[in-house]
Amino acid sequence: MLELIFSALITIVPDYLYRHYKQGKRFGHEINLFTVWYELRWGITSCAVLAITLLTVIFYFHPTTTNVTSLFRTVSILSDRPGRVEEVYVLDNEFVRAGEPIFRLDTQRQQAAAETARRRIAEVDAAATVAQAELAAAEGNIVSSESQLKQSQDELTRRQDLAGRNQNVVSEQELERLRLTVDGLSGSLDAIKAQRDAIQARLRVLLPAQRASAEAALTQAETEIEKSTVYAGTNGTVRQFKLKPGDLVNPILRPAGILVPEGSGRGRFQAGFGQISAQILHLGTIVEITCASKPLEVIPMAVTEIQRVIAGGQLRPTDQLIDIQDRARPGTILTVLEPIYAGHANYVPPGSRCIGVAYSNHDKAIKAGEISGFSAFLTRIVDGMGIANALVIRIQSLLLPVKVLVFPN
Structure with missing residues (x-):
């Protein structure tokens, strides 16, 4: 409307004044509804062309968007395993700090498993004590067997010496009996040593392995008992949290609630501009926004980040070939906005839907000499045209309460 009024002031109005005062034609007589087109055809045509040109220039260099939102992060409250709720420590909409417990699952089965493992450790320790006693007994048996074997070997040697001097003194049967005794004692000694080695292996390898398994x-x-208690990972407010003792929790089916981190989404907005504005938007571009959650106020923002890819063009491998014409939505240029004045947007609740207007500013380029001469003059005019959108967004900010409260959709 402002562009149309401006175009009429320099086209239709001078044309009408010329015909009324210079040619003496009167509105309603010579210039009426039937002759207005013929009489003012040049002014009407020029007004339409100029208005369309102004609208194109203004909306190209000063793009607008209705897609401005302060996105905020949420954290799902999940347990590591399914189970029944034993105790709940917080209430819905309660603020919690990082590390504070939220709820605890039933741990009877895990406590029984822990007690079984402790009993197993005690059993292994007892077995180690018994094995030590068995090892001491085996060592004593070895000493006793070695003594008996040495005695039998000495007896056999002595009898063999006597038989060598006089064969009638010692019979062959007695020598054979002594040899068998020596062999038997030698075998018993080997068996006792093998038994000792087995006991040592049990003490050195088997029992430590069994104890390590029980400790694991x-x-x-x-660990399962510790994981049964769910803690807050960050400062925030618990939302949609309706757990009661006895409820069944399953991390696969649904979360127990949602934790909204403290300060998430405040003072930081995301705006989606049309793709035609890709060459206009840059870091530092001034954007003014107004939100329904904070009416009657225009908040100056600055572009701090620009996503260099358009989300509508992303592709993931599937079992079907993608047809480009199926991509109905073209996508937008995502920008991140932050307030120019610190704390100016703190009272805007996260998730608010806003509208915004961006303004081109070529002042630095002109001062740096990158734009000069007539181009600089035209650029100054283009930058100044942003006042039209500035007026529009302020009018929208004023009319927003009336539109929402008096004329709701």
Whole structure:
């Protein structure tokens, strides 16, 4: 409307004044509804062309968007395993700090497993004590067997010496009996040594391995007990949290609630501009926004980040070939906005939907000499045209409460 009024002031109005005062034609007589087109055809045509040109220039160099939102992060409250709720520590809409417990699952089975592992450790320790006693007994048996074997060997040697001097003194049967005794004692000694080695292997390898296995089972059970308590990972407010003792929680089916981190989404907005504005938007571009959650106020923002890819063009491998014509939505240029004045947008609730206007500013380029002469003059005019959108967004900010409260959709 402002562009049309401006175009009429320099086209239709001078044309009408010329015909009324210079040619003496009167509105409603010579210039009426039937002759207005013929009489003012040049002014009407020029006004339409100029208005369309102004609209194109203004909306290209000062793009507008209705897609401005302060996105905020949420954290799902999940347990590591399914189970029944034993105790709940917080209430819905309660603020929690990082590390504070939220709820605890039933741990009877895990505590039984931990107690079993402790009993197993005690059993292994007892077995080690018994094995030590068995090892001491085996060592004593070895000493006793070695003594008996040495005695039998000495007896056999002595009898063999006597038989060598006089064969009638010692019979061959007695020598054979002594040899068998020596062999038996030698075998018994080997068996006792093997038994000692087995006991040592049990003490050195088997029992430590069994104890380590029991300790690992105990650690696993204690870890499961610790994981049964769900803690807050960050400062925030608990939302949609309706757990009661006895409820069944399953991390696969649904979360127990949602944690909204403290400060998430505040003072930071995301705006989606049309793709035709890709060459206009840059870091530092001034954007003014107004939000329904904070009416009657225009908040100056600055572009701090620009996503260099358009989300509508992303592709993931599937079992079907993608047809480009199926991509109905062209996508937008995503920009991140932050307030120019610190704290100016703190009262805008995260998730608010806003509208925004961006303004071109070529002042630095002109001062740096990158744009000069007539181009600089035209560029100054283009930058100044942003006042039209500035007026529009302020009018929208004023009319927004009336539109929402008096004329709702």
